[in-house]
Amino acid sequence: MKTTILIHCPDQAGIICTVTGFISKNKGNIVYLDQHVDKPANVFFMRTVVEFEEDYYDLDHFKTLFQKELASTYNMQWSIHTDDKSPKMAIFVSKYKHCLYDLLSRYRSGELEVEIPFILSNHNDLRHIADQFNIPFFHVPFNKENRVEAEKEQLALLEKYDIDFIVLARYMQIVSGTLINKFPNKIINIHHSFLPAFAGAKPYHAAFKRGVKIIGATSHYVTEELDAGPIIEQDVTTVTHSHSIEDFIVKGRDLEKIVLSRGVKLHIARKTMVYNNKTVIFS
Amino acid sequence: MKTTILIHCPDQAGIICTVTGFISKNKGNIVYLDQHVDKPANVFFMRTVVEFEEDYYDLDHFKTLFQKELASTYNMQWSIHTDDKSPKMAIFVSKYKHCLYDLLSRYRSGELEVEIPFILSNHNDLRHIADQFNIPFFHVPFNKENRVEAEKEQLALLEKYDIDFIVLARYMQIVSGTLINKFPNKIINIHHSFLPAFAGAKPYHAAFKRGVKIIGATSHYVTEELDAGPIIEQDVTTVTHSHSIEDFIVKGRDLEKIVLSRGVKLHIARKTMVYNNKTVIFS
Amino acid sequence: MKTTILIHCPDQAGIICTVTGFISKNKGNIVYLDQHVDKPANVFFMRTVVEFEEDYYDLDHFKTLFQKELASTYNMQWSIHTDDKSPKMAIFVSKYKHCLYDLLSRYRSGELEVEIPFILSNHNDLRHIADQFNIPFFHVPFNKENRVEAEKEQLALLEKYDIDFIVLARYMQIVSGTLINKFPNKIINIHHSFLPAFAGAKPYHAAFKRGVKIIGATSHYVTEELDAGPIIEQDVTTVTHSHSIEDFIVKGRDLEKIVLSRGVKLHIARKTMVYNNKTVIFS
Amino acid sequence: MKTTILIHCPDQAGIICTVTGFISKNKGNIVYLDQHVDKPANVFFMRTVVEFEEDYYDLDHFKTLFQKELASTYNMQWSIHTDDKSPKMAIFVSKYKHCLYDLLSRYRSGELEVEIPFILSNHNDLRHIADQFNIPFFHVPFNKENRVEAEKEQLALLEKYDIDFIVLARYMQIVSGTLINKFPNKIINIHHSFLPAFAGAKPYHAAFKRGVKIIGATSHYVTEELDAGPIIEQDVTTVTHSHSIEDFIVKGRDLEKIVLSRGVKLHIARKTMVYNNKTVIFS
Structure with missing residues (x-):
């Protein structure tokens, strides 16, 4: 399933590496990644689309890990979206x-x-x-x-x-x-x-x-x-x-x-x- | 000589015909004509480029006639420009x-x-x-x-x-x-x-x-x-x-x-x- | 009634004046006129929109006169369209x-x-x-x-x-x-x-x-x-x-x-x- | 010093993570990253701009490591450019x-x-x-x-x-x-x-x-x-x-x-x- 992850947080060194490493560790393959830094505001933005190996994939578990290991450390605002249902x-x-x-x-x-x-x-x-x-x-x-x-x-x-x-x-x-x-x-x-x-x-x-x-x-x-x-x-x-x-x-x-x-x-x-x-x- | 004539005046019926007739009578050949009517303001605008037969051409005389026969009747603002000298x-x-x-x-x-x-x-x-x-x-x-x-x-x-x-x-x-x-x-x-x-x-x-x-x-x-x-x-x-x-x-x-x-x-x-x-x- | 006239013919001096004079003589008021000369081909194009005084207006008569007095002299291709019926x-x-x-x-x-x-x-x-x-x-x-x-x-x-x-x-x-x-x-x-x-x-x-x-x-x-x-x-x-x-x-x-x-x-x-x-x- | 790295190679899973990890390990901070996959050709392209910690920075050494640890494994074409001299x-x-x-x-x-x-x-x-x-x-x-x-x-x-x-x-x-x-x-x-x-x-x-x-x-x-x-x-x-x-x-x-x-x-x-x-x- 195609999963889109949106993140923004205070900018800091190493953040792309950390996020991509986390995804990789959780058996996700990044098929798209774009990032932006708002320099005056010092905010980092990232959008990435990930395909997970089906066997390992448990969205709720992934979200829990994401919040615990990544988001709380980096003070991230984030959201995760899957393409299995259309918005209304x-x-x-x-x-x-x-x-x-x-x-x-x-x-x-x-x-x-x-x-x-x-x-x-x-x-x-x-x-x-x-x-x-x-x-x-x-x-x-x-x-x-x-x-x-x-x-x-x-x-x-x-x-x-x-x-x-x-x-x-x-x-x-x-x-x-x-x-x-x-x-x-x-x-x-x-x-x-x-x-x-x-x-x-x-x-x-x-x-x-x-x-x-x-x-x-x-x-x-x-x-x-x-x-x-x-x-x-x-x-x-x-x-x-x-x-x-x-x-x-x-x-x-x-x-x-x-x-x-x-x-x-x-x-x-x-x-x-x-x-x-x-x-x-x-x- | 290429002569450019710019006109604006209150709009009224027959004005294009009158102007083109005047130019023709004075041995001018219209090589370009564009016109616009500002409907809300009821103003007629026209730009025409004319080539005159050299023998007949006396710009000052033409201007005098233009003012007398055309501009004063139609309450025109107008200007005439020739291409023999460049603006500064x-x-x-x-x-x-x-x-x-x-x-x-x-x-x-x-x-x-x-x-x-x-x-x-x-x-x-x-x-x-x-x-x-x-x-x-x-x-x-x-x-x-x-x-x-x-x-x-x-x-x-x-x-x-x-x-x-x-x-x-x-x-x-x-x-x-x-x-x-x-x-x-x-x-x-x-x-x-x-x-x-x-x-x-x-x-x-x-x-x-x-x-x-x-x-x-x-x-x-x-x-x-x-x-x-x-x-x-x-x-x-x-x-x-x-x-x-x-x-x-x-x-x-x-x-x-x-x-x-x-x-x-x-x-x-x-x-x-x-x-x-x-x-x-x-x- | 709004009447649109399209003309093309070999270019020659005085043609705008002649056409606008003809329209004016036939109680038409030109509300739009645009013209173009294809210099390499020496062809004159004109589109004009005319409003006629209703009392005088007889489209068929106008067309006959147009052909006789104007089109045949200037070797014109022309067409006249009124806005009273929509094309199919x-x-x-x-x-x-x-x-x-x-x-x-x-x-x-x-x-x-x-x-x-x-x-x-x-x-x-x-x-x-x-x-x-x-x-x-x-x-x-x-x-x-x-x-x-x-x-x-x-x-x-x-x-x-x-x-x-x-x-x-x-x-x-x-x-x-x-x-x-x-x-x-x-x-x-x-x-x-x-x-x-x-x-x-x-x-x-x-x-x-x-x-x-x-x-x-x-x-x-x-x-x-x-x-x-x-x-x-x-x-x-x-x-x-x-x-x-x-x-x-x-x-x-x-x-x-x-x-x-x-x-x-x-x-x-x-x-x-x-x-x-x-x-x-x-x- | 701002260092720009350009890469292309056959596409495969995990490549962004690997590259960013390599850069991070070598004390580089990614300030820009953009990537593209040409799906019909199955080729991965990446451009990243990196700032290195000055104490650790030895461009030649970095290049040698890059070739050895990364490029040869992934069959990469790559080039590295610094902004200390202008091209001619x-x-x-x-x-x-x-x-x-x-x-x-x-x-x-x-x-x-x-x-x-x-x-x-x-x-x-x-x-x-x-x-x-x-x-x-x-x-x-x-x-x-x-x-x-x-x-x-x-x-x-x-x-x-x-x-x-x-x-x-x-x-x-x-x-x-x-x-x-x-x-x-x-x-x-x-x-x-x-x-x-x-x-x-x-x-x-x-x-x-x-x-x-x-x-x-x-x-x-x-x-x-x-x-x-x-x-x-x-x-x-x-x-x-x-x-x-x-x-x-x-x-x-x-x-x-x-x-x-x-x-x-x-x-x-x-x-x-x-x-x-x-x-x-x-x-």
Whole structure:
């Protein structure tokens, strides 16, 4: 079984050797290893993919040893993931179709190794797309008055379906601290600008007004500060004076789809680590 | 002789036909025409390149007719440029070499159709490069105390050498309103970020801190608000978590050179028009 | 009504003035004009969008005058298109889902102003997607033995449904001269390489073998020579030594979708003209 | 002292652990490690940067141990490089200025950690640039008649100045097998197309004729087959129907400069390994 190990800890000499030695001693063969040192912060990051000899393999035992012999000594934050079950991803949407269509098409094409237990929206407009792809759809209206109630309903659904992470596919609603704290670095948003430029509402309008020659999109983990969470992926496309705001929106849709789906794929593949409100993205 | 005509005026029906008819009547052959309508502002922009039959050609007469028969009726702002003399470009620098080397290399390779009467700097560090390329170099120190004096000296030089436009090739000093008003939309700056993100000082540091996955550069006309003038050209390059601030700076240098030189070329070719703090960039 | 006029003819002095004068005389207001001169071939191209005063507007009459007063004098090839009816687009597919999903999602999102009377395939694999989007699906098996029969069936369907143009969304079959001649510059193919590199079968395998650092996709009009028709649109993405052929294929899918959909949009908007096996793409 | 170790060998389990263990045992601290497995070829590649405790450090002894304990067991090809001396780079040019100006400007800006003992050309046209930057310039005419003689002269110069690698900065002459064999994977060429498209002479003309929408440049190691060596770096830029061949050439120059300088930097930093006519490029 392919096992992915993610580690971060204070940097110190010999750490790669120690980790690889530990894995080797436990009959693991390293098939991939990438590491990064954040020099200013003096933090070491590592992602390794290991194949174990089946006879020796007892994941729980390995985890216990890992914590005891390695993690406690080096003050490591770590997680271990096996590929025998797909994570469960909930999609939150409002009224925009393009990101939802894109995610579901990729899902049905076998491009995303997840389960999608449900789609949730504050509107009913996109229910037909959920139906078209045979995914359960929950309509949870959301407004100033019902905010607390609505969030309770959201949390209940997330719990009931045992959701691992949430994708805001142009959800257009601010997510509360309660939800964020339940899913730390597990809510992925797509913002339609190259952040930090044009955070907040109507970025295409702001970009048009400023007369930029490039527009962008950013997928990031959601934190309590709006559009200020750790950036996973960004991409841009050129525009000219001849493009209207409507043209920006149309060109931007293609960016949003790609930048969001790349972010989601990196998350699914356990290639992202977060530190100091920034991401390490392994190759 | 190739004659370039730039026009902007309130948009109205029939204007292309009227202008092209006027040119044709005056024995001009249109070899290029591009036009743009800023719909929200209801402004018409046009750039056309005309070749006149030599026998009939009297530029001053043409200009008089143009103003009388066309411009006054349509409330046009316009300018006419011939290619028989190169504009005079002054370069302002501080201590960074890369943009200066790039501009001078392009100049000596015949890529920029300008004269460069002088290079001006608030430091003496790059004098050897000016020498190397045989361009006069003036050292005009600039600080809080001598600001007014220094600017007088700058203005005297700009006047003496009959400068048409100024390129701030990483000049690192704020240019005063006096200078800007003497050279409206004629001072080109390179800023080392994709504006409006990271305006002001140390954009690479700010980009690093924010954890962006893309860095950029922007060439723009200088206005009194810092880094907020009309954008001529922007470009970006990807970065990852593994890049240090120093890496950002090195990667950024290549962007700065290209984005600045493209902006300068567009300006020289009379392909830029400014309106509402935005540019129209003709092809 | 918005009317788009496309013209190409031998280049000569005064032609823009003549065309715009003719339109103006016939109570048309030019809202867009772009022109191009292919200097080596001495050919003039023009695309203009015109709004006519409704009282005066008689399209057939305008066309007659256009031919008589303009086209015959200047030896013009021309076409006139109004936006009152959408073109009819047939999609041909084999077994790959991504381009089909992408086109249909864009169609249902209102991004493509076409009708899609049917999807045709030599396999039955993607019928469920056609069903999912409620588009008729025809299975026309295609092999060495039945080639002539199959093509007859294809042609009958194209005629019956009055198809204007065909999109080969990874159709994977060579289209015969008969079909091409019935739809000259009206069959759009997506090839999964930056042509002319890696024409023919298995371009990702060839790119991997060659060790390129960039892969691409190309949408083009189909001509009898394989993968050699006029290029409409191209785009690329970076790859590294660490990408496997499978990675190339996955990264390439996103390119293919975007490059094909851009080509289709340009065709629908009448922004493409073909000459000497090359395209002029208006802005 | 920073020591870079490059390894490739048949892939097998435990190899990372063995190498890192060996380094650690010899008082080395791994500050960077990247590895790659070419699965189809079953070859393991590794680049690691090590800092040794000064008291223990004896490079020759380390090398001897490395060969004995590690390399012979694992059948490794390997090389070890310290950063205490800069490699010696010769530049070969013909008549084009842009790449030469670019390399020398970068060199004088401190961007390239090399020595440049000389510039060699088959013409005298660029001697003034060598003079301007104070680099020795040798004029070695090259034609059908004097080919053998000329090459002898080249080889004598390369030997006399103890050259480590050669950069063909638009040299425009075919390099013979003799030279290539003396400098295997040590001659870097810039070709002005995205190879394998448009190999050979006049790629911009060929690209224009084909009507591509993208042009590119490729830096690669020179092998006996023309423009078919291992690719180090590629980049592209967009073009349209409105660009002439001359425009392609001008836009292409910026690509060539950047793609060549990136290739040279990667080579200097020992970030390239060659296998099966492909490169592994470490980050």
